Amino acid sequence: MTALLVEDEELAVRKLQKLLNDVAPALTITGITAGIEDTVEWLENRRLSGLPEPDLIFLDIELADGQSFEIFERTPVRSTVIFTTSYDEYALQAFKVNSIDYLLKPVQRDDLERSLQKYEALRGRSATNDPVRNIEKLVQQLQRQSLRDYRQRFLVRQGQRLLSIEVSEIAYFYTEERYSFFTTHRGQKFLVDYTLDELAESLDPGQFFRINRSVLITHQSVDQIQSYFGNRLVLQLRPAFDKEALVSREKVSDFKTWMGK
Structure with missing residues (x-):
């Protein structure tokens, strides 16, 4: 050969x-x-x-x-x-x-x-x-x-104003009571009119990784990675995330590769 x-x-x-x-x-x-x-x-x-x-x-x-x-x-x-x-x-x-x-x-x-x-x-x-x-x-x-155009920005509401937020400003997305939100690197929280499935499809997978059904993160948002029971990982995100950010067992290998294993 x-x-x-x-x-x-x-x-x-x-x-x-x-x-x-x-x-x-x-x-x-x-x-x-x-x-x-x-x-x-x-x-x-x-x-x-x-x-x-x-x-x-x-x-x-x-x-x-x-x-x-x-x-x-x-x-x-x-x-x-x-x-x-x-x-x-x-x-x-x-x-x-x-x-x-x-x-x-x-x-x-x-x-x-x-x-x-x-x-x-x-x-x-x-x-x-x-x-x-x-x-x-x-x-x-x-x-x-x-040649695919990944999502570059989101138009969101803040009170009576509409704001255009660049994707590069976003730390992570998550779902809460059937609604989707994102948190910026500055700690701002916004509601978005998309499911996490739709978000995962429209964002650059080199920059965003879906660690479980309800959380989609960026490299920059990962502050600490620790082992967790059930062959999973638990992440400490920045800005602080008020729920457990668990990497599901079936995604652990891909997550490590994505993070640069």
Whole structure:
């Protein structure tokens, strides 16, 4: 099995090389590129030389010279692709397809093993799981996601006035007696006319994480993290939150990743 690594961060390249050597010692890294231009050139030179394309491409989404989707527009890619990305896992769940996967950076050993196992399983399937078609499908979906406009501000009422509050000013959202509220970093509390489901859908998942059914937080709002019974976590938020901010058991792993595990 052979692989091309497309990554513009030297530390990330070294870590991925080490993980691959540990997890799949039989895999041969045939090339390392750092951007769109040199990746396109590498693939086309390989093709012109009559050399086989790598079995796998580990492809970072955000490269120094742009988003790696452009590679697919400029040259055919016949290899199976595993995206590496700093995007939050919640935002990418919809984009998993049969023949490829993604790894959330920093890449973890268990995630890498899962992706390679998935590749081996898919390699044995019929031609109906065409990797090229699946890659094109994922690229289109990821492009739509990258172009998506997340909510930037909320219009709220304060007495007889209407105020426009920037999302960057918000510390967390929560529900209380079927109503939704948010608290700003300055401690102001406002009512919003949206459910928490609607809020979670409209906000950037890289900035907001839903820790349970009734609380949606930002990184900046997390003051302390402590273990809690039932394999859960309890958070101390800032500004102070007058209820328990519990990370539900099924969200603990994703929460740790989101916080930068």
